[in-house]
Amino acid sequence: MILYPAIDLKDGKCVRLIQGDMEQETVFNENPADQARLFESQGFEWLHVVDLNGAFAGKPVNASAVEGILNAVEIPLQLGGGIRDMDTIEAWLDTGVRRVILGTLALRKPDLVKEACVEFPGRIAVGIDAKGGKVAVEGWAEVSEMEAVDLARKFEDAGVAALIYTDIDRDGVLTGVNVKAVTAMANAVAIPVIASGGVASIDDLKSFIESEVRLDGIISGRALYDGRLDAAEALALLKDGNA
Numbered sequence: 001m002i003l004y005p006a007i008d009l010k011d012g013k014c015v016r017l018i019q020g021d022m023e024q025e026t027v028f029n030e031n032p033a034d035q036a037r038l039f040e041s042q043g044f045e046w047l048h049v050v051d052l053n054g055a056f057a058g059k060p061v062n063a064s065a066v067e068g069i070l071n072a073v074e075i076p077l078q079l080g081g082g083i084r085d086m087d088t089i090e091a092w093l094d095t096g097v098r099r100v101i102l103g104t105l106a107l108r109k110p111d112l113v114k115e116a117c118v119e120f121p122g123r124i125a126v127g128i129d130a131k132g133g134k135v136a137v138e139g140w141a142e143v144s145e146m147e148a149v150d151l152a153r154k155f156e157d158a159g160v161a162a163l164i165y166t167d168i169d170r171d172g173v174l175t176g177v178n179v180k181a182v183t184a185m186a187n188a189v190a191i192p193v194i195a196s197g198g199v200a201s202i203d204d205l206k207s208f209i210e211s212e213v214r215l216d217g218i219i220s221g222r223a224l225y226d227g228r229l230d231a232a233e234a235l236a237l238l239k240d241g242n243a
Contacts, residue, residue: 054082
C-alpha cells in the first residue's frame with residue numbers, strides 16, 4: 001500500500017480545500033516545486049497532483065506549476081484536473097507525468113477512457129469522486145445520478161491502472177476515512193483502488209490495515225501539511241503493513 005501525498009494546485013499555489021469548495025482554501029506553500037521536493041526528501045514514492053483550476057475550467061490551467069514539480073523531483077506523479085481529451089492526455093504523458101487521472105471524462109465519455117487505456121497501457125487512472133455515493137464531476141460542481149460503484153464496474157476490463165476513489169463529504173475536513181465505502185468499492189472491482197478523503201491521523205491508516213481491505217494506496221493532504229499525520233511514522237507503518 002502506497003501513501004500518496006497530495007499537491008492541489010490553485011492559482012499556482014499549493015492549497016487544500018474543504019469538500020472541494022474553491023472559496024474555502026488554505027495555502028500551504030507558495031511554491032509547489034518546493035513542496036514536492038520536501039515530500040520526496042521525506043521518502044514518499046509517488047506524488048498525487050491535482051490542477052483544481054483546471055478541473056473547473058475543463059482544461060489545464062496550472063501547467064507551469066506541474067512542469068515545475070516534474071523538473072524538481074525524480075519520483076513519479078499522477079495528475080488529474082482538466083484532462084478532457086486525447087490530445088491533453090498525450091501531452092501530459094509526453095511531458096513526464098507517469099499517470100493521468102480521468103474523472104469527468106470517465107462519466108461523460110467512457111469509450112474515450114477505454115481508448116486511452118489501450119493507447120497508453122498502465123498510464124491511465126480513473127478518478128471517481130462520490131458525494132452521498134453518487135458520482136460528482138466538473139470539479140465536484142455537478143452531482144450525477146450514477147452510483148460510484150456502477151461507474152467503476154464499467155471499466156473492469158478496460159486496462160485501467162488504478163481507480164482513485166474520493167469521498168467528497170470527508171475531503172479536507174479531517175473527520176476520518178469512510179472504510180465501509182472504500183471496502184465496498186475495492187470489493188466491487190478487480191482494478192487497484194487508491195482511497196482519498198478524510199485521513200486525519202495514523203489511526204486512519206491503521207483502520208485500513210486492520211480491515212484487510214485490498215487497497216493499492218491512500219492519498220493524504222491536509223493531515224500531512226498540518227502535522228496531524230507524521231510522514232515518517234506513516235511510511236514506516238505502511239512498510240510494515242506491506243511486509
